[in-house]
Amino acid sequence: MSLTLYDKLVDAHKVCDLPDGDMLIYVDFHIMNEYTSPQAFSGLDTKDLTVWRPEAHLAVVDHVNATRSSEPHDAASKLLIDNLEANCTKQGIAFYGLGDPRQGIEHVIVPEQGLVAPGMLIACGDSHTTTYGAFGALGFGIGTSEVEHVLATQTLRYKRMKTMRVTVDGDIALGGTAKDIIMKVVQVVGAGGANGYAVEFAGSAISNLDMAGRMTVCNMAVELGARAALIAADDVTAAALQGHPHSGQFEFIGENWASDEAAVFDKEFTITGAEIVPLITWGTSPDQSVPITARVPSGSDYVSPKDKAALGRALQYMGLSEGQSAQSIEIDTAFIGSCTNSRIEDLREAAKILEGRHVATGVEAIVVPGSAMTRLKAEAEGLRAIFEAAGFEWRPEAGCSMCLAMNDDIAMDGERVASSTNRNFEGRQGRGARTHLMSPAMVAAAAVTGHLADVRDFTRKTSK
Ligand SMILES: CC(C)[C@H](C(=O)O)[C@@H](O)C(=O)O
Numbered sequence: 001m002s003l004t005l006y007d008k009l010v011d012a013h014k015v016c017d018l019p020d021g022d023m024l025i026y027v028d029f030h031i032m033n034e035y036t037s038p039q040a041f042s043g044l045d046t047k048d049l050t051v052w053r054p055e056a057h058l059a060v061v062d063h064v065n066a067t068r069s070s071e072p073h074d075a076a077s078k079l080l081i082d083n084l085e086a087n088c089t090k091q092g093i094a095f096y097g098l099g100d101p102r103q104g105i106e107h108v109i110v111p112e113q114g115l116v117a118p119g120m121l122i123a124c125g126d127s128h129t130t131t132y133g134a135f136g137a138l139g140f141g142i143g144t145s146e147v148e149h150v151l152a153t154q155t156l157r158y159k160r161m162k163t164m165r166v167t168v169d170g171d172i173a174l175g176g177t178a179k180d181i182i183m184k185v186v187q188v189v190g191a192g193g194a195n196g197y198a199v200e201f202a203g204s205a206i207s208n209l210d211m212a213g214r215m216t217v218c219n220m221a222v223e224l225g226a227r228a229a230l231i232a233a234d235d236v237t238a239a240a241l242q243g244h245p246h247s248g249q250f251e252f253i254g255e256n257w258a259s260d261e262a263a264v265f266d267k268e269f270t271i272t273g274a275e276i277v278p279l280i281t282w283g284t285s286p287d288q289s290v291p292i293t294a295r296v297p298s299g300s301d302y303v304s305p306k307d308k309a310a311l312g313r314a315l316q317y318m319g320l321s322e323g324q325s326a327q328s329i330e331i332d333t334a335f336i337g338s339c340t341n342s343r344i345e346d347l348r349e350a351a352k353i354l355e356g357r358h359v360a361t362g363v364e365a366i367v368v369p370g371s372a373m374t375r376l377k378a379e380a381e382g383l384r385a386i387f388e389a390a391g392f393e394w395r396p397e398a399g400c401s402m403c404l405a406m407n408d409d410i411a412m413d414g415e416r417v418a419s420s421t422n423r424n425f426e427g428r429q430g431r432g433a434r435t436h437l438m439s440p441a442m443v444a445a446a447a448v449t450g451h452l453a454d455v456r457d458f459t460r461k462t463s464k
């Protein structure tokens with residue numbers, strides 16, 4: 001029988017069926033952060049349980065920590081960080097704390113350490129665990145009670161999802177990036193359009209991406225509502241598995257971690273590569289995006305009163321007018337970071353725009369490399385010098401930072417941010433803060449012009 005990659009992965013990890021129709025699945029690797037794990041450890045203590053396989057877990061600090069210094073910025077974050085360390089020491093779990101050379105955003109450091117391989121099942125108390133689908137692994141976010149369950153038993157109760165395939169075929173347009181691919185997919189399928197589905201990304205525009213690009217696509221698939229994202233493992237994946245500190249720790253030999261050719265999906269979407277142009281979000285949902293050359297929608301673009309009202313609400317929060325051109329939107333802040341776009345490849349793309357240019361007057365620009373290793377690599381390549389010469393603040397520590405208002409990087413009420421992150425909900429970067437999602441190169445273009453700008457104008461200028 002022909003199987004999808006998703007079904008192969010689920011079958012390979014199924015321990016048994018449960019009487020209510022769910023199943024029990026085995027978790028190869030589990031990642032924890034300081035934010036979603038404390039109650040899970042307390043649960044273990046209360047029940048006098050220990051961690052069954054400490055070597056199959058990793059704990060990292062990334063959400064609440066400051067990135068200006070390796071010292072916690074307040075007592076509350078210090079408590080969360082210290083608790084995680086104490087819990088891990090007690091249970092014999094690896095802990096990458098502040099100041100550790102392996103520290104960084106969970107979804108950046110796991111691939112960097114070589115802890116993901118095709119065919120694995122990875123769980124983490126964080127929704128963007130879908131990132132590992134880039135390697136042909138099944139990664140998904142879990143809740144705190146599930147964290148406790150996986151610590152104690154290495155298994156989880158699981159319900160098989162339906163399957164969706166999104167095919168993006170053909171070369172993407174000039175200036176388009178992996179971020180634009182996934183933003184376009186979210187626009188077409190809709191935020192929540194993949195609720196209950198595991199989404200596989202296929203087509204030449206996907207297989208042409210490097211691993212960083214594939215991770216960006218799978219990372220943001222959760223904004224579709226998908227609880228799993230997958231890309232077939234291929235030669236690019238195989239090459240990416242080599243040369244990391246833990247390469248070879250997890251190996252799944254003898255399986256073809258790709259969907260069978262005749263596999264049937266419950267739902268299919270097809271997008272033409274040429275439609276992938278540089279995009280920006282204008283609203284408060286990740287599917288509210290337009291090409292940078294276009295205008296913010298007007299009421300007349302919508303038929304239903306519900307859609308018109310949603311437009312009005314989003315525009316009011318964002319402080320924009322109907323039909324305003326995307327490039328007329330002036331920004332206060334430029335932020336390059338997050339598990340979506342803070343890898344070395346992202347920093348290189350932004351640096352290409354910034355080289356020989358300067359951040360516009362009045363714009364605050366921040367770059368937070370996704371991990372300590374990424375930062376050192378970027379510094380060795382001369383990227384830090386480019387960012388700093390351009391007027392960007394180069395953060396010395398890694399973390400989620402301004403991706404969400406959970407640490408000391410909080411945007412102010414009304415502050416408008418060009419952001420390489422993945423979520424633009426009301427209040428995401430701070431109460432009343434206005435987020436525009438885009439690729440890191442587009443953030444760099446916005447930083448130097450002071451308004452949302454077309455990255456293609458820069459590539460044309462520099463190539464003459
Ligand atoms: C705080 C955490 C639970 C959350 C997530 O699950 O994704 C965060 O990382 C996010 O990006 O919103």
Ligand code: SF4
Nearest residue numbers: 128338339400403404
């Ligand atoms: S960088 Fe942002 S999206 Fe990623 S884990 Fe941190 S808060 Fe979540």
